[in-house]
């Protein structure tokens with residue numbers, strides 16, 4: 001594969017997905033602000049998620065070339081997957097995260113197409129990607145907004161394309177950060193770095209139902225208690 005070593009980022013606005021409600025826009029602007037603050041105040045480069053080597057093996061087995069890193073943040077997986085030889089695209093609402101990803105890629109002489117934008121309205125054509133990863137991202141929001149993201153995932157991934165999505169699992173109230181329940185399974189922390197960001201807590205059954213247009217290849221819980229779903233888009 002001839003590998004592109006250009007890296008750039010752009011701000012995107014698209015109406016490819018369903019229109020957002022004003023509540024969703026408010027929720028997203030809180031998410032953007034909080035994550036921009038986190039990326040501005042936090043300098044360490046995180047190690048890659050423990051599941052990544054297994055996902056790379058699967059991508060190789062499926063002859064994957066293109067990967068979308070949905071909610072790429074500071075780019076730890078964008079970089080890792082580029083280094084593994086994939087052609088990676090990344091998108092995140094937090095410009096400060098995307099800038100970090102850009103600098104990390106540039107330092108390493110790697111290329112990737114990065115965008116600052118919403119995971120509810122992706123700036124890509126239908127059936128663009130062989131695969132998609134989204135690590136600890138899509139549970140940020142209410143279920144109606146999350147469904148828009150899942151529809152977008154279905155739209156941009158090719159038939160028989162692979163997805164790897166991790167989401168927060170519900171934990172016992174005693175172990176949860178202080179938060180307000182604003183709707184069933186939907187919490188807003190009242191303190192901490194993710195204060196005011198809406199979080200939806202999945203169960204295995206809900207994940208299977210919401211990702212019904214994907215054949216579930218694997219669904220397990222990692223050591224940080226995130227559900228990790230590996231799926232293949234049905235034809």
Ligand SMILES: C[S@@+](CC[C@H](N)C(=O)[O-])C[C@H]1O[C@@H](n2cnc3c(N)ncnc32)[C@H](O)[C@@H]1O
Nearest residue numbers: 035071072073092093094118119135136137140
């Ligand atoms: C826990 S971080 C994970 C970042 C990255 N996937 C990783 O594993 O390092 C969650 C990321 O999701 C992004 N995010 C949350 N809601 C989003 C939305 N509606 N549109 C785009 N990005 C969003 C945040 O900005 C943040 O960078």
